[in-house]
Amino acid sequence: MSHIVVIGAGQAGASLSAKLRGLGFDGRITLLGAEDAPPYQRPPLSKKYLLGEMDKERLFLRPESFYADQDITLRKGCAVAAIHPQDKYVSLADGERLDYDQLALTTGSDPIRLPASIGGDLAGVFTVRDLRDVDAMAPYFTAGKRVLIVGGGYIGLEAAAVAAQRGLKVVLVEMAERILQRVACAETSAYFRALHGAHGVDIREGTGLTRLSGAGHVSGAELSDGSALEIDFAVVGVGIRPCTDLAEAAGIEIENGIKVNSLGQTCDPSIWAAGDCASFAHEGAVLRLESVPNAIDMAECVAQNMMGADQPYVPVPWFWSDQYDVKLQIAGLNSGYDRVITRRGDKEGALSFWYYRADRLLAVDAANDPRAYMVGKRLIDAGKSPDPALIDAPDTDLKSLLK
Numbered sequence: 167m168s169h170i171v172v173i174g175a176g177q178a179g180a181s182l183s184a185k186l187r188g189l190g191f192d193g194r195i196t197l198l199g200a201e202d203a204p205p206y207q208r209p210p211l212s213k214k215y216l217l218g219e220m221d222k223e224r225l226f227l228r229p230e231s232f233y234a235d236q237d238i239t240l241r242k243g244c245a246v247a248a249i250h251p252q253d254k255y256v257s258l259a260d261g262e263r264l265d266y267d268q269l270a271l272t273t274g275s276d277p278i279r280l281p282a283s284i285g286g287d288l289a290g291v292f293t294v295r296d297l298r299d300v301d302a303m304a305p306y307f308t309a310g311k312r313v314l315i316v317g318g319g320y321i322g323l324e325a326a327a328v329a330a331q332r333g334l335k336v337v338l339v340e341m342a343e344r345i346l347q348r349v350a351c352a353e354t355s356a357y358f359r360a361l362h363g364a365h366g367v368d369i370r371e372g373t374g375l376t377r378l379s380g381a382g383h384v385s386g387a388e389l390s391d392g393s394a395l396e397i398d399f400a401v402v403g404v405g406i407r408p409c410t411d412l413a414e415a416a417g418i419e420i421e422n423g424i425k426v427n428s429l430g431q432t433c434d435p436s437i438w439a440a441g442d443c444a445s446f447a448h449e450g451a452v453l454r455l456e457s458v459p460n461a462i463d464m465a466e467c468v469a470q471n472m473m474g475a476d477q478p479y480v481p482v483p484w485f486w487s488d489q490y491d492v493k494l495q496i497a498g499l500n501s502g503y504d505r506v507i508t509r510r511g512d513k514e515g516a517l518s519f520w521y522y523r524a525d526r527l528l529a530v531d532a533a534n535d536p537r538a539y540m541v542g543k544r545l546i547d548a549g550k551s552p553d554p555a556l557i558d559a560p561d562t563d564l565k566s567l568l569k
């Protein structure tokens with residue numbers, strides 16, 4: 167009987183395994199996960215779960231019984247130590263050997279940690295990637311505590327929003343000129359800077375962390391502008407690195423992630439990859455997307471191709487972030503934009519930012535404006551670009567642009 171082994175029991179691994187069964191694959195499926203929990207959704211970790219508004223069980227993508235019911239062997243707490251592509255087997259951390267016919271790599275990514283030389287290894291310094299991280303930091307989220315958030319990307323800003331809502335004193339440092347610089351336009355940055363300011367978060371842009379200090383446990387921080395802070399803990403959100411070590415050690419080609427062709431296949435035709443760990447060519451660039459929609463869509467496409475569908479993966483990028491009572495929804499990819507149009511929505515506080523390169527609509531950031539998001543997404547998915555002047559005109563009925 168054919169055996170598919172999936173390494174990484176996260177969003178992509180769970181989707182891929184379930185899709186294989188959904189498509190009628192009747193061989194063996196083994197889903198190997200290093201963590202002790204069944205596959206779960208990560209987005210709430212820096213949002214509702216950290217805020218204490220969501221139970222752990224609700225994080226799980228499926229009840230644990232689902233895997234047994236689908237005849238998927240889910241092995242938790244089971245880290246893969248090596249892949250042996252010549253002989254088609256993987257070895258587990260305890261030395262066990264597991265043969266495969268086809269292998270899928272859905273190993274996700276790891277947070278970048280601060281080096282020990284600047285205090286990154288002190289107790290009370292946290293990253294936000296998995297359940298253990300969040301369970302460990304949650305007790306610190308009590309009113310009056312002083313937290314330093316390092317990094318003004320979505321993870322850092324979401325953690326700052328939770329901390330501010332819980333009554334903590336929050337300082338957020340961002341080394342770049344502005345928060346969200348890597349992922350969004352200046353207008354979106356300004357929107358979130360103002361939102362956090364209104365909730366009392368002290369955002370310091372163009373300011374790096376020089377070092378954290380403390381006797382065993384972090385208690386202070388020195389910043390690049392020479393200032394010093396007394397803190398109770400720190401949350402570090404300075405980006406992630408795709409988990410490529412296993413693949414690299416097995417001789418699989420890497421290019422900012424595990425390199426796959428349009429089908430999701432690595433340079434070894436029996437080995438596939440999907441989700442955060444995988445990179446692929448898209449419109450002349452090598453892309454690696456860090457989002458739930460990409461993890462699901464790519465994993466499902468790879469499952470089809472493992473069964474011979476021969477169907478290229480075409481990403482339809484979208485993303486979201488929740489901060490306070492603001493839901494930001496993002497459609498498209500904004501790289502290479504040269505113009506942004508800001509548009510007020512019909513409802514109080516609704517605002518959207520439309521990214522163009524010349525006359526081509528690339529992406530939309532919509533804050534509390536589901537209509538702008540929906541219209542923008544449908545336009546981008548259909549490859550349509552309305553005249554920017556229409557977006558700029560307040561009396562344009564957005565829905566009319568879809569006709």
Ligand code: FAD
Nearest residue numbers: 174176177178200208209246273274441442456457458461
């Ligand atoms: P993961 O879900 O990370 O799963 C990979 C799994 O592989 C992990 O469980 C890991 O332990 C396991 N693994 C790795 N190596 C091995 C090994 N050698 N052996 C066995 N197992 C291994 N995306 C959005 O779209 N919207 C959001 O709002 C959003 N918010 C986020 C908030 C947080 C705090 C985080 C951390 C992420 C957020 N994301 C969000 C990103 C999203 O969660 C990821 O893009 C998605 O989880 C990627 O899925 P994946 O399966 O590729 O990786």
